[in-house]
Amino acid sequence: MNIVIIGAKASGKSTFGKQLHKILDIPYMEIDDLVEENYKKESDDCKTCKEIFDLIGEDAFRKREEDAVCSLTDTDWTVIITGGSTFMSAENRRVLRNNALIIYCTCDSDTLMERVQNQTGDSKGISKSVFLKWYQEDIALKNDVYAHFADMIVDTGTLTPERAAMQAKETIAQQIAVRCTAANTFGELIRVTSFGESHGSALGAILDGVPAGIAISEADIQKELDRRRPGQSKVTTPRKEADKVSILSGVFNGQTTGTPLAMIIYNKDSDSSKYEEIKNFFRPGHADFTFYKKFGFRDYRGGGRSSGRETVARVAAGSIAKKVLAERGVTFYGHAIEIGGVKAQQVDYQKIESNIVRCADAQAACEMVKAIEAARDESDSVGGIVQLEIHGLPSGLGDPVFAKLNARLIYAITTIGAIKGIEIGAGFDVARMRGSTANDQMTADGFATNNAGGILGGISTGQPVVIRVAVKPTPSISQQQRTIDINGDDASVLVEGRHDPCIVPRIIPVIENMAALVILDAWEIQSRLHPGWNNSEKK
Numbered sequence: 001m002n003i004v005i006i007g008a009k010a011s012g013k014s015t016f017g018k019q020l021h022k023i024l025d026i027p028y029m030e031i032d033d034l035v036e037e038n039y040k041k042e043s044d045d046c047k048t049c050k051e052i053f054d055l056i057g058e059d060a061f062r063k064r065e066e067d068a069v070c071s072l073t074d075t076d077w078t079v080i081i082t083g084g085s086t087f088m089s090a091e092n093r094r095v096l097r098n099n100a101l102i103i104y105c106t107c108d109s110d111t112l113m114e115r116v117q118n119q120t121g122d123s124k125g126i127s128k129s130v131f132l133k134w135y136q137e138d139i140a141l142k143n144d145v146y147a148h149f150a151d152m153i154v155d156t157g158t159l160t161p162e163r164a165a166m167q168a169k170e171t172i173a174q175q176i177a178v179r180c181t182a183a184n185t186f187g188e189l190i191r192v193t194s195f196g197e198s199h200g201s202a203l204g205a206i207l208d209g210v211p212a213g214i215a216i217s218e219a220d221i222q223k224e225l226d227r228r229r230p231g232q233s234k235v236t237t238p239r240k241e242a243d244k245v246s247i248l249s250g251v252f253n254g255q256t257t258g259t260p261l262a263m264i265i266y267n268k269d270s271d272s273s274k275y276e277e278i279k280n281f282f283r284p285g286h287a288d289f290t291f292y293k294k295f296g297f298r299d300y301r302g303g304g305r306s307s308g309r310e311t312v313a314r315v316a317a318g319s320i321a322k323k324v325l326a327e328r329g330v331t332f333y334g335h336a337i338e339i340g341g342v343k344a345q346q347v348d349y350q351k352i353e354s355n356i357v358r359c360a361d362a363q364a365a366c367e368m369v370k371a372i373e374a375a376r377d378e379s380d381s382v383g384g385i386v387q388l389e390i391h392g393l394p395s396g397l398g399d400p401v402f403a404k405l406n407a408r409l410i411y412a413i414t415t416i417g418a419i420k421g422i423e424i425g426a427g428f429d430v431a432r433m434r435g436s437t438a439n440d441q442m443t444a445d446g447f448a449t450n451n452a453g454g455i456l457g458g459i460s461t462g463q464p465v466v467i468r469v470a471v472k473p474t475p476s477i478s479q480q481q482r483t484i485d486i487n488g489d490d491a492s493v494l495v496e497g498r499h500d501p502c503i504v505p506r507i508i509p510v511i512e513n514m515a516a517l518v519i520l521d522a523w524e525i526q527s528r529l530h531p532g533w534n535n536s537e538k539k
């Protein structure tokens with residue numbers, strides 16, 4: 001992201017921009033300087049922009065200006081000060097507006113006129129009066145164009161440009177924050193905002209929209225957090241976090257008050273030392289490279305905000321949705337159906353929580369554990385497939401177009417890291433079926449099959465919702481891997497630290513709880529659209 005300063009000649013752009021550079025401690029560059037530098041490189045002759053303009057004429061000068069602007073396409077986190085007319089070209093605007101905050105420095109034309117009074121004429125050597133007339137028209141024209149494209153307009157007339165920069169500081173910081181925000185809030189009526197980083201002091205969530213009067217205790221939340229907790233078995237990361245939750249607000253006398261529920265989980269066992277050594281390298285399979293490209297900096301301690309540890313907050317929030325839904329007869333069964341190539345052959349829901357990989361087939365579970373251990377012993381990792389089943393849903397949840405229940409669930413689940421594939425019902429198999437097989441035929445007793453996976457036209461049918469999720473092998477492996485450093489140079493990296501050799505067992509509660517947030521949200525929306533719908537509907 002860049003901050004691009006535009007404005008008419010004498011509007012104080014440079015002074016304003018340089019002041020911003022000082023306050024924000026980010027580099028600055030003037031496009032006029034670039035034009036001059038490029039000219040010097042080519043002709044080995046030092047000339048100012050005005051001299052270049054006079055020498056080569058307006059058209060050739062504008063071309064040079066355009067070349068200088070184009071060379072900025074790779075620039076990130078810089079205050080860019082434009083020449084007075086640079087932004088008048090549509091081509092220049094296209095480049096400069098890309099991922100930038102555009103600040104227009106403007107002041108009343110009398111002040112501008114006063115500032116240029118001492119100039120003898122423009123670069124073509126015209127008389128002062130002609131120049132001033134041209135300038136006045138130019139101010140009006142630029143105002144029309146620049147005001148339209150500006151994200152912020154600052155007055156550099158009543159205040160000095162330096163003071164204007166000091167005053168604009170807060171608004172600029174807010175504008176940057178809005179552009180950099182990583183969409184930390186999820187949901188419509190049931191809204192969760194998560195916060196925290198892997199190696200920060202704490203993580204947590206604020207859940208809003210939960211009706212008043214629902215019995216909730218820390219133990220309810222803890223039960224779900226314990227299923228996601230690190231160090232819970234020999235096939236999860238050994239990082240020792242109790243993940244003990246505290247409810248800060250929204251519950252009184254054991255019941256929700258209908259106000260925001262704030263929950264916090266402190267980090268107790270973060271060890272950043274291993275990350276210090278590799279802080280200048282991008283770990284393959286991680287968000288390091290993309291995060292750096294997006295924000296221009298990164299929290300290298302365990303991936304910061306993009307760490308799987310962030311999902312502790314979603315589980316805390318989702319556990320409340322899950323509890324509310326349990327009282328409405330909805331049950332979530334997440335289970336591993338494949339790990340490291342080992343497939344489950346049968347489904348016994350009672351077995352899911354009785355083995356460390358959360359597989360509904362006890363025998364396959366033993367083989368899955370062996371596959372994980374074998375990969376770990378070879379300093380490698382394995383992935384797998386999770387099946388999520390949501391039982392007890394009434395029909396009528398979800399909306400027909402943009403808020404289809406399947407779309408909402410897919411969106412929610414794919415916001416979780418490490419998920420690379422998702423299918424609903426018969427999923428990709430439908431591509432190989434005929435309509436006569438794929439259709440779930442109906443009888444007075446209900447649907448004969450469930451290839452639709454419990455959702456038709458974006459709305460729940462009342463059958464179990466069935467979703468399968470492909471989870472990639474853990475990216476952090478203790479092997480030398482090829483990468484690049486922050487300068488883009490080839491490098492080799494060995495990722496040490498404590499990791500899950502397979503993410504599947506711990507991602508299962510995350511998937512369930514994200515789905516619970518979606519279902520409760522859809523339920524609350526439906527209850528407002530059609531109050532009493534669930535009383536009259538057959539399940």
Ligand SMILES: Cc1cc2nc3c(=O)[nH]c(=O)nc-3n(C[C@H](O)[C@H](O)[C@H](O)COP(=O)(O)O)c2cc1C
Pocket residue numbers: 237285286287303306307308309311416417418419472474475476477498499500503506507510
């Ligand atoms: C619950 C959970 C635990 C995870 N544990 C680890 C881990 O221990 N080590 C690791 O390298 N990645 C882990 N990840 C995966 C990375 O966070 C994720 O792959 C990475 O941020 C890149 O995102 P992407 O795979 O979605 O592209 C975990 C993810 C989740 C959801």
